[in-house]
Amino acid sequence: MIGDNKNNVFSGNNIKNTTYGIYLTGTSNNTKISSNKIENNSFGILLNDSNNTIISGNTIANNKDKGISLCGSNNTIIKNKITNNKYYGIYLQDTYRCKITNNNITNNNQTGIYLDGYSSKNTISGNNITNNKWYGIHLYNSSNNTISNNNIKNNTYGIYLYWYSSNNTIYNNNITNNTYYGIDLRYSSNNTISNNNITNNTYYGIDLSDSEYNKIYNNNITNNGLGIDLYDSSNNTIYNNTITNNKYGIYLYWDSSNNTIYNNTIKNNGNDGIYLSDSEYNKIYNNNITNNGNDGIGLYDSSNNTIYNNNITNNKYGIYLYWDSSNNTIYNNTIKNNGNDGIYLSDSEYNKIYNNNITNNKYGILLGESSNNNRVYRNSFIGNGVQAQVDSGTGNLFNLAKPTGGNYWSDYTGKDLDGDGFGDTPYTFMGGQDNLPLILLKINSIDPANGAVSVPKTKTITITFNANIVAGPNYANITVKMANGTAKTITKSISGNKLYIKATYGWNPGVKFIVTIPKNAIKNNAGSMLASDFKSTFTAAVAVNFIDPANGAVSVPKTKTIVVTFSNNILAGPDYNKITVKLPDGTAKAITKTISGNKLYIKATYNWNPGVKFTVTIPKNAIKNNAGSMLAADFKSTFTAAS
Numbered sequence: 001m002i003g004d005n006k007n008n009v010f011s012g013n014n015i016k017n018t019t020y021g022i023y024l025t026g027t028s029n030n031t032k033i034s035s036n037k038i039e040n041n042s043f044g045i046l047l048n049d050s051n052n053t054i055i056s057g058n059t060i061a062n063n064k065d066k067g068i069s070l071c072g073s074n075n076t077i078i079k080n081k082i083t084n085n086k087y088y089g090i091y092l093q094d095t096y097r098c099k100i101t102n103n104n105i106t107n108n109n110q111t112g113i114y115l116d117g118y119s120s121k122n123t124i125s126g127n128n129i130t131n132n133k134w135y136g137i138h139l140y141n142s143s144n145n146t147i148s149n150n151n152i153k154n155n156t157y158g159i160y161l162y163w164y165s166s167n168n169t170i171y172n173n174n175i176t177n178n179t180y181y182g183i184d185l186r187y188s189s190n191n192t193i194s195n196n197n198i199t200n201n202t203y204y205g206i207d208l209s210d211s212e213y214n215k216i217y218n219n220n221i222t223n224n225g226l227g228i229d230l231y232d233s234s235n236n237t238i239y240n241n242t243i244t245n246n247k248y249g250i251y252l253y254w255d256s257s258n259n260t261i262y263n264n265t266i267k268n269n270g271n272d273g274i275y276l277s278d279s280e281y282n283k284i285y286n287n288n289i290t291n292n293g294n295d296g297i298g299l300y301d302s303s304n305n306t307i308y309n310n311n312i313t314n315n316k317y318g319i320y321l322y323w324d325s326s327n328n329t330i331y332n333n334t335i336k337n338n339g340n341d342g343i344y345l346s347d348s349e350y351n352k353i354y355n356n357n358i359t360n361n362k363y364g365i366l367l368g369e370s371s372n373n374n375r376v377y378r379n380s381f382i383g384n385g386v387q388a389q390v391d392s393g394t395g396n397l398f399n400l401a402k403p404t405g406g407n408y409w410s411d412y413t414g415k416d417l418d419g420d421g422f423g424d425t426p427y428t429f430m431g432g433q434d435n436l437p438l439i440l441l442k443i444n445s446i447d448p449a450n451g452a453v454s455v456p457k458t459k460t461i462t463i464t465f466n467a468n469i470v471a472g473p474n475y476a477n478i479t480v481k482m483a484n485g486t487a488k489t490i491t492k493s494i495s496g497n498k499l500y501i502k503a504t505y506g507w508n509p510g511v512k513f514i515v516t517i518p519k520n521a522i523k524n525n526a527g528s529m530l531a532s533d534f535k536s537t538f539t540a541a542v543a544v545n546f547i548d549p550a551n552g553a554v555s556v557p558k559t560k561t562i563v564v565t566f567s568n569n570i571l572a573g574p575d576y577n578k579i580t581v582k583l584p585d586g587t588a589k590a591i592t593k594t595i596s597g598n599k600l601y602i603k604a605t606y607n608w609n610p611g612v613k614f615t616v617t618i619p620k621n622a623i624k625n626n627a628g629s630m631l632a633a634d635f636k637s638t639f640t641a642a643s
Contacts, residue, residue, distance in 0.1 A: 007031070016040045021063070024050040033058065040064075044085065047073045055080060066091045067108065074098060083107050089132065092119045092142075102126045111135040112155065115142040115165075125149045132156075136178065139165040139188075148172045157181050158201065161188040171195045180204070182224060185211040194218045201225070205246065208233040217241060227269065230256040230279075239263045246270070249292065252302075253277035262286045269293065273315065276302040285309045292316070296338065299325040299348075308332045315339070318361060322346040322368075331355045338362075342384065345371040354378045362386070367393050367431070375400070378438070378527075382410040390431025398434040405526050406434035419468045419497065421526025441528045442466045446515070450536040453629040454620070457506040457540055461515060463499040467524040470494065474518040483512050494522075507540035509567035510625045541632035542625050543567040545598075547616070551637040558610060558641055562602040564618065568625040569598050575619040582615050589614065595623075608641035 008024075008031040015021040021038035024031060025048040033055045038044045044060040044067045047053060053075040060067040060082045067085040068077060070092045076099045082089040089105040092098060093116045105112040105127055112129040115122065119142040127150045129136040136155040137147060143166045150173045152158045158175040161168060165188040173196045175182040182201040183193060189212045198205040198221045205224035206216060209231040216238045221227045227246035228238060234257045242265045243249045249266040252259060256279040266273040266289045273289040276282060277300045284307045289296040296312035298320045299305065307330045312318045318335040321328065325348040333356045335342040342361035343353060346368035356379045358364045364384035365376060373395040381387040387409055390396055399406030405422050414423035416439040423437040447462045448455045461480070471494065480488045480501060489504040499522065507513060517534040548563045549556045562581070572595065581589045581602060590605035600623065608614060615638050620631040 009034075011035050013037070019043065020046055021060075022046070024048070024053065026050070029053070032056075038063070043069055044082075045069070047071070047075060049073060051075065054078070059083075060089075061085065067105075069093075070095045070098060076101075078102055080104070082112075085109065087111070088114045089129075090114070091116065092122065093117050095119045096121045098122045100124045100127065103128070105129045106131050108132045111138045112152075113137045115139045115145060117141050120144040122146070123148075127151070130154050135160045136175075138162070139168065141165060143167045145169075150174070153177050155179070157184055158198075159183045161185045161191060163187050164189075166190045168192075169194075173197070176200050178202070181207050182221075183207070185209070185214060187211060189213045191215075196220070199223050204229045205243075207231070208236060212236065215239075221246065226251050227266075230259065232256060234258045236260075241265070244268045248275055249273040249289075251275045251277075252279045252282065255279060257281045259283075264288070267291045272296075272298040273312075274298070276300065276305060278302060280304045282306075287311070290314050295320040296335075299328065301325060303327045305329075310334070311336075313337050317344055318342040318358075320344045321348040321351065324348065326350050328352075333357070334359075336360055341366045344368065345374060347371065349373050351375070356380070357382070359383055364388050367391060367396060369393075372396065377404060377406055380408040380410075380440070380531075382408075386429075387411065388429045388432065390429075396432060398432055399436040402436065403525070403527060405436035405438055408438040408440050408528065409434065412437050416467060419525070421467050421524035421528055436526075438526055438528050439467060439524070441469070441522065441524045441530055443517075443530070443534055446536050448538040450538075452538040453627060454541040454632055455507060455538045455629075456632040457503075457509060457543065459507065459540075461501040461538075463501070463515075463517070465497045465499070465522065465524070467528075468497050469499065469522050469524055472520050472523040472529055474520040475522065477518050478521050479514075479516045481514050481516070482508065483514070488513065509540055509543035510627070510629055512537060512539045512627055512629075539625075539627045539629040542570065542623065542629055544618070544631070544635050547637050549639040551639075553639040555642040556608065556639045558604075558607040560608065560641075562616060562639075564600040564602070564616075564635075566598045566600070566623065566625075568629075570595055570600065570623045570625055573621045573624040573630050575621040576623065578619045579622050580617045582617070583609065584613055584615075610641055611643040613638060613640045 010033045013036045016039045019042045021041040021044045023046045028050040031053040035057045044063040046069045049072045051074045056078045058080045063085045066088045067082040068090045074097045080103045082105045087110045089108040090113045112132040122145045125148045130153045132155045135157045136152040137159045139161045147170045152175045156179045158178040168191045171194045176199045178201045181204045182198040184207045186209045193216045195218045201224045203225040205221040207229045211233045212235045214236045217240045219241045221243045227243040228250045230252045232254045238261045249269040261284045270293045272295040273292040275298045282305045292315045295317045296315040303326045310333045313336045318338040330353045336359040338361045341363040342358040343365045347370045349372045351374045353376045359382040362385045364381040364387045367390040369392045371393040414425040427434040427437040444464045515536045519530040523529045545565045594601045618635040624630045
């Protein structure tokens with residue numbers, strides 16, 4: 001035991017079978033403890049209020065209490081082998097700014113690293129923490145610590161935060177094969193858990209109990225019992241995680257409310273992708289939830305939740321609500337290729353289900369026992385085995401009044417003769433009907449047709465829809481662009497079921513254009529819009545820029561070569577042999593023709609007849625550019641040969 005003594009060095013000692021291997025107290029600062037073998041003592045190394053000590057390269061094993069114990073100290077513990085101690089490998093109490101790095105901490109009888117009572121701003125990184133009987137790392141009432149880049153394996157609990165351990169940062173750890181939990185938070189808030197690999201933990205990957213305002217993001221959570229589990233835990237944020245091959249992906253229960261779950265990939269979990277029990281006011285959005293063994297999202301006795309913008313595909317059920325799951329809002333989801341029901345409700349009331357794409361499920365939506373007063377509208381039911389069915393319940397509506405209306409049904413055979421965007425007859429199904437089925441907005445035709453060539457420069461593009469139309473939210477984003485991405489200046493107008501597009505300064509001769517109508521640019525009177533962006537191409541006609549001799553020229557030399565200059569480089573077209581130069585009586589002169597670049601050359605075989613007026617005719621299909629575009633009309637020009 002050394003007290004109030006500075007700058008000590010303990011190195012190369014074999015210390016065993018004592019009460020304290022090394023004990024520093026008071027102001028015994030700036031000590032170096034290295035390369036010692038400290039075994040079979042009651043305490044291996046004990047520092048009390050001693051700062052700036054470096055403990056490195058020691059073997060600390062088989063001590064009867066703690067391997068290293070720090071109280072109120074600011075020290076560095078690095079590259080030690082700490083194993084088989086009775087209680088703790090490393091124990092910190094009321095300690096701050098310690099660095100615990102690159103240690104091998106194994107087979108301790110209780111905990112690898114334990115931070116107790118107000119230990120803060122410590123850094124635990126790069127350690128191998130394995131095979132400890134209970135906890136790899138345990139924080140009790142300790143905050144603002146950083147735990148990173150550790151290998152935490154084969155403990156009972158990987159990382160355990162308890163009793164107001166808050167504002168800790170846990171990242172880049174490999175947490176695997178722990179018997180109970182990978183990471184467990186209890187009564188601990190405002191912690192950040194990110195970029196960890198959490199795999200093969202028997203019960204939970206991450207478990208929160210009575211813990212709030214924690215952030216869980218960018219973790220790989222795979223092959224655990226439950227991926228992420230929240231018990232009576234609210235106001236947490238779970239995002240950007242990959243959660244695969246667990247029993248459940250994310251599991252919320254017992255009044256876990258006001259949590260936000262978004263941008264996660266949740267797939268191949270044995271049961272539900274996301275499951276809520278007795279939990280309210282949660283937001284679940286922008287998740288990719290696929291190939292889970294039971295529900296993509298399951299709600300049990302859970303109300304007032306919002307589920308939107310998720311991709312829910314290839315699960316047994318898409319979204320499953322039961323046992324008084326009411327007043328939930330489900331919208332803008334893609335619910336596709338689920339083995340049974342896209343959406344199933346049982347004993348659930350007053351839910352709003354709208355603007356979802358429900359495609360290729362066995363049942364699109366099924367309302368089971370005692371499901372009352374639900375509102376289902378403005379969804380697209382496409383190719384489901386049974387589009388909709390109501391087995392039980394009263395007051396369920398599949399349409400609201402105009403202008404909202406009902407749903408789009410891919411097998412609806414009715415007409416919309418008045419062009420208001422709603423079918424003129426109801427869509428009926430077992431147990432219910434939609435009185436205002438939506439007619440999906442479609443484009444019937446475009447002029448010029450897709451791929452058209454030789455389009456006149458002043459051509460007005462006319463797009464005809466299947467119903468009368470009005471401008472949608474993306475009307476301003478309708479474009480006509482050249483192949484290089486340059487947008488043409490255009491004007492647009494709507495009349496009835498037609499959209500007209502004009503080029504302010506004409507279409508550039510010989511140029512290929514792409515017409516793009518975003519899916520939300522146009523809507524019908526019922527508010528239905530295109531299912532996807534629409535694109536069509538055309539190529540403007542080639543133009544003659546000038547001819548020499550000019551049209552109407554006189555006194556043209558009898559040996560003059562006619563030069564016709566076009567807007568683009570040209571090739572011979574199908575009517576190339578029909579290019580003529582004729583006398584007034586219709587007699588054709590014998591000529592030769594050649595092409596070079598954007599020029600056509602025409603020579604008289606025996607010279608131009610003196611004093612005679614000639615007419616040059618180039619049929620509209622006589623030449624073409626590399627895109628196959630030709631003249632919009634026949635070209636004619638005259639000249640008179642010199643006398």
